[in-house]
Amino acid sequence: MSTQAIGLFDSGVGGTSIWKEIHKLLPYENTIYLADSANAPYGQKSKEEIIHLSEKNTEFLLEKNVKIIVVACNTATTNAIKELRSKYQIPFIGIEPAIKPAALNSQTQTIGILATKGTINSELFSKAVQSHKNVKIIEQIGHNLVPLIENGMIESAEMRELLKIYLNPMIEQNIDYLVLGCSHYPYLIPVIKEILPTHIQIIDSGEAVAKQTRNVLEQNNLLVSDQKPTLTFYTNKNGIVLKSLLNSSEAVIIEQNF
Incomplete structure (x- = not known):
């Protein structure tokens, strides 16, 4: 068992659709979500830019001592996950169109x-x-x-x-x-x-990503079975839209530059 958080990142608020599926399946897990809304959308950027932003997001989450990283963004997964897996020693879960x-x-x-x-x-x-x-x-x-x-x-x-x-x-x-x-x-x-x-x-891919996250945590003996989780969300833009989509009194939203 590991009380370290599951880390997630996306180009903005959209990856919260993935977070919701993960939280529903793994309700006791601490989570840290990074919304890089200041740089959204990733879909119009070059592959090099997407890799750079994905590495920056990964390093932000690693500083928070997460145990696994979910790339809750199709564009980042399809363009950067190969590079992320080769560069960092942490399990990555990607999201691709189903x-x-x-x-x-x-x-x-x-x-x-x-x-x-x-x-x-x-x-x-x-x-x-x-x-x-x-x-x-x-x-x-x-x-x-x-x-x-x-x-x-x-x-x-x-x-x-x-x-x-x-x-x-x-x-x-x-x-x-x-x-x-x-x-x-x-x-x-x-x-x-x-x-x-x-x-x-x-x-959409949300449920499949949640199941894969659970499987990888199980394989690495990192699942949490019972605790009151902390649900932390970082955004580098105004958090109003993020808050409205989450609609959760338990979520802690932190606005900061990163």
Whole structure:
């Protein structure tokens, strides 16, 4: 057993969708979450920039003595996790678009993926797509979705119009699964459901990441079985949106530059 915290980082508030799944599955674990909102979105940055920011975030969490790091960001995972694992001696859990379950279960043999430019252009993403050549995969970059979420505009008219522009061509091409390839996007599910026909299923990676986190902690004898956890969130931007998404009286939000 280790009372050290689980560390998580994301380009901003979106990775809290992953944090919620982890906290639900592992309710006794201390957690430290880093929201690098001042540098969001990562999806428009170069691979080199993403690696640099991911290393900076990792070192921040290592200074807090975390026992494992969850890269709660698709863009950071697909562009930087290989470098992180080779540089640091700590277990890393990544998050990638859940292409496999969608491809295996699709009845129309057509699935849609909504993700950031950084994820769609990554080598890791390309390999995942190539391994499912029997399925038509429609890729769509979610331009400007992350900035709107970061600014608390999830249910805005602008958000709805963008989502219609991105999703309607997928609907017309008969997708039956929509894969959300960014940890910010689960917060859009209520709005997305208003646009998609009811038969189209939405998949994100949160639950799978939580289970993998538990498995790695178990393998390393690091699980906590019973304690009142501390839930700490660091942000380098105004914490209002972060607080509203967490909606937790137990969460401690700290605003600071890093």
